[in-house]
Amino acid sequence: MAKTQEPFFVGWGKVPKDLRLFLICCAVGLVVGFAAMAYATASTQEDTGAGAFMGQTRATGVLQVEPYPILHVISSPHFEKGDTILLSGNGKRGAIDQAKDHDGKIVQIRGFRLDRGGLQGVQLRNGQRGLRPTENQETSMQIPVESLGRWKLSGEICDGKCLGGAMRPGTGLAHRACANLCLLGDVAPVFVSSGPIDGSEFLLLSNEDGQAVTQDILDYTAILVGAEGEVERHGDMLVFKISPETIKVAQ
Amino acid sequence: MSVKYVPVQWNKNKWGYDAVLVALVVAYILIFIRLGTPAAELARPLDYAILRMRAFGTCAFWMLTIILCIGPLARLDKRFLPVLYNRRHFGVLTTVVAFTHAMYVLGWYFSFSPQSQWLALLSSATGFGQFLGFPIEILGVSALFILAVLSATSHDFWLSFLSAPVWKTLHLLIYAAYVLVVGHVALGYFQDGANLTFATLFALGALTVSGLHLAAWFKERKVDETIIDWVKACRPEDIPDKRAAIVTLSKDERVAIFRSGKSFSAVSNACAHQGGPLGEGKIVYGCVTCPWHGFSYKARNGRSPAPFTEMIPTYNMKLEEGVLYIDRKANQPGTDVEPIIYEVAEDG
Numbered sequence: 001m002a003k004t005q006e007p008f009f010v011g012w013g014k015v016p017k018d019l020r021l022f023l024i025c026c027a028v029g030l031v032v033g034f035a036a037m038a039y040a041t042a043s044t045q046e047d048t049g050a051g052a053f054m055g056q057t058r059a060t061g062v063l064q065v066e067p068y069p070i071l072h073v074i075s076s077p078h079f080e081k082g083d084t085i086l087l088s089g090n091g092k093r094g095a096i097d098q099a100k101d102h103d104g105k106i107v108q109i110r111g112f113r114l115d116r117g118g119l120q121g122v123q124l125r126n127g128q129r130g131l132r133p134t135e136n137q138e139t140s141m142q143i144p145v146e147s148l149g150r151w152k153l154s155g156e157i158c159d160g161k162c163l164g165g166a167m168r169p170g171t172g173l174a175h176r177a178c179a180n181l182c183l184l185g186d187v188a189p190v191f192v193s194s195g196p197i198d199g200s201e202f203l204l205l206s207n208e209d210g211q212a213v214t215q216d217i218l219d220y221t222a223i224l225v226g227a228e229g230e231v232e233r234h235g236d237m238l239v240f241k242i243s244p245e246t247i248k249v250a251q
Numbered sequence: 252m253s254v255k256y257v258p259v260q261w262n263k264n265k266w267g268y269d270a271v272l273v274a275l276v277v278a279y280i281l282i283f284i285r286l287g288t289p290a291a292e293l294a295r296p297l298d299y300a301i302l303r304m305r306a307f308g309t310c311a312f313w314m315l316t317i318i319l320c321i322g323p324l325a326r327l328d329k330r331f332l333p334v335l336y337n338r339r340h341f342g343v344l345t346t347v348v349a350f351t352h353a354m355y356v357l358g359w360y361f362s363f364s365p366q367s368q369w370l371a372l373l374s375s376a377t378g379f380g381q382f383l384g385f386p387i388e389i390l391g392v393s394a395l396f397i398l399a400v401l402s403a404t405s406h407d408f409w410l411s412f413l414s415a416p417v418w419k420t421l422h423l424l425i426y427a428a429y430v431l432v433v434g435h436v437a438l439g440y441f442q443d444g445a446n447l448t449f450a451t452l453f454a455l456g457a458l459t460v461s462g463l464h465l466a467a468w469f470k471e472r473k474v475d476e477t478i479i480d481w482v483k484a485c486r487p488e489d490i491p492d493k494r495a496a497i498v499t500l501s502k503d504e505r506v507a508i509f510r511s512g513k514s515f516s517a518v519s520n521a522c523a524h525q526g527g528p529l530g531e532g533k534i535v536y537g538c539v540t541c542p543w544h545g546f547s548y549k550a551r552n553g554r555s556p557a558p559f560t561e562m563i564p565t566y567n568m569k570l571e572e573g574v575l576y577i578d579r580k581a582n583q584p585g586t587d588v589e590p591i592i593y594e595v596a597e598d599g
Contacts, residue, residue: 008533009333011545038279042287044448091363178360180375
């Protein structure tokens with residue numbers, strides 16, 4: 001005659017004695033296993049980089065509006081004379097609305113400093129508190145523009161604000177949608193080159209005519225791409241005048 | 252089982268089950284944030300939203316992985332059946348954890364723009380034609396939508412309203428959700444690639460789900476495709492008292508022959524509640540009792556004892572030369588069938 005010693009569990013009844021120990025082991029094992037996975041996953045997270053907001057700052061300098069607003073610093077307590085810094089607005093907004101009427105003028109800016117090594121930026125305060133032309137427009141400072149020739153580069157297209165430290169890591173696929181939103185808000189796009197170009201791995205992007213290039217690059221943000229274009233040095237910032245038709249996803 | 256719908260039919264086992272679930276989530280989140288992250292080599296502390304979206308996101312993935320392992324584990328080893336008992340609560344909690352992850356993502360990456368968060372989510376999605384760079388958020392949102400639908404319809408009211416086959420088919424969408432989640436992680440966070448530990452654990456989790464399902468399928472793959480009217484089942488002695496033998500009539504139809512002393516009756520192997528394997532159940536208080544959620548039926552007529560109203564099909568049987576045969580044609584649910592009486596010789 002067939003016999004069975006298997007305990008039988010009914011949800012609304014008592015847990016059979018033979019099963020109790022097994023189920024307790026399952027429960028403890030599951031909780032301990034989850035705890036171990038939490039520790040293993042969290043303790044090996046990748047570094048999100050050193051970029052961050054560095055507190056309030058101010059600067060006076062020559063404003064360049066195209067392709068995206070940048071400031072060539074004349075004087076500042078935090079930046080060196082001749083530094084070139086990316087300007088952005090609050091949130092996922094660029095600084096074009098504040099800057100568009102002052103191209104080439106000497107302006108005073110106030111805001112929050114962003115710093116990621118070779119990439120510096122300022123998130124402007126709103127309105128005239130963030131950017132206004134100075135009364136004295138005389139300066140001896142010249143903004144040299146030097147062509148470095150045509151280059152074929154590989155790297156990642158990011159938004160300059162998050163990359164600078166507004167959101168870390170500010171690169172990578174998990175950040176892709178955020179980068180696209182920033183670019184749609186006219187934040188300056190930056191090409192992070194796989195290797196340094198004339199000493200810098202960060203290049204401000206423009207189209208071949210030196211103007212904003214946002215719409216042509218949205219499909220290629222946050223992934224490794226290859227692209228061709230002319231590289232120019234504006235002050236101490238490199239500008240990559242990308243040819244959109246040459247952008248290819250790297251294999 | 253109940254004759255009226257209540258939000259949750261609490262009992263001691265469900266309280267215990269849910270306590271373990273809550274402990275699981277709390278332990279994971281706390282250890283991820285308080286112990287694991289401080290041990291990571293980071294130049295600067297992570298932003299609070301990034302840290303929490305990672306903690307809740309990975310937690311939801313492991314929870315979903317465990318949920319999908321429970322079914323095949325219970326097929327391979329019946330001791331896991333109690334883990335299956337309250338699986339719906341596990342699913343609902345997973346949805347809550349996944350939703351929390353989504354809210355942190357929405358409140359961080361999709362905030363601070365002139366658009367609303369949801370509009371920002373849609374307008375930033377580009378690269379649908381690409382493999383690398385595919386908008387992973389859409390995969391995550393789709394998976395979350397499925398989880399939300401399954402959680403919202405997890406109550407027995409929906410089971411009764413939709414009927415068991417429709418409800419069961421709907422809830423198979425959990426596999427679609429898992430595939431979407433795997434895509435969400437594999438094409439996004441996983442591709443960034445610096446966390447080898449997570450990548451390895453992630454791959455192991457997905458492989459375990461696949462492997463367990465293959466093992467369960469392999470165990471049950473032998474299907475009797477015979478087309479004769481009377482199907483040879485087994486000898487009465489082969490069936491333990493208060494237990495059943497399961498006989499496969501076709502790929503989609505199985506019969507459970509229950510023995511209660513010297514009385515033998517055949518009923519559908521599928522419980523009217525969620526299609527649970529009645530043949531793996533037991534006769535408790537005179538009723539066939541489902542191993543999944545404890546739904547009960549009289550063996551001779553497939554009817555739940557009053558005041559309950561569930562019914563399952565019964566089958567005619569005959570005994571020839573000491574062997575039980577089952578009529579392939581099922582009776583209408585609730586049809587009374589005279590049991591086969593056979594005195595099983597006691598051994599020993």
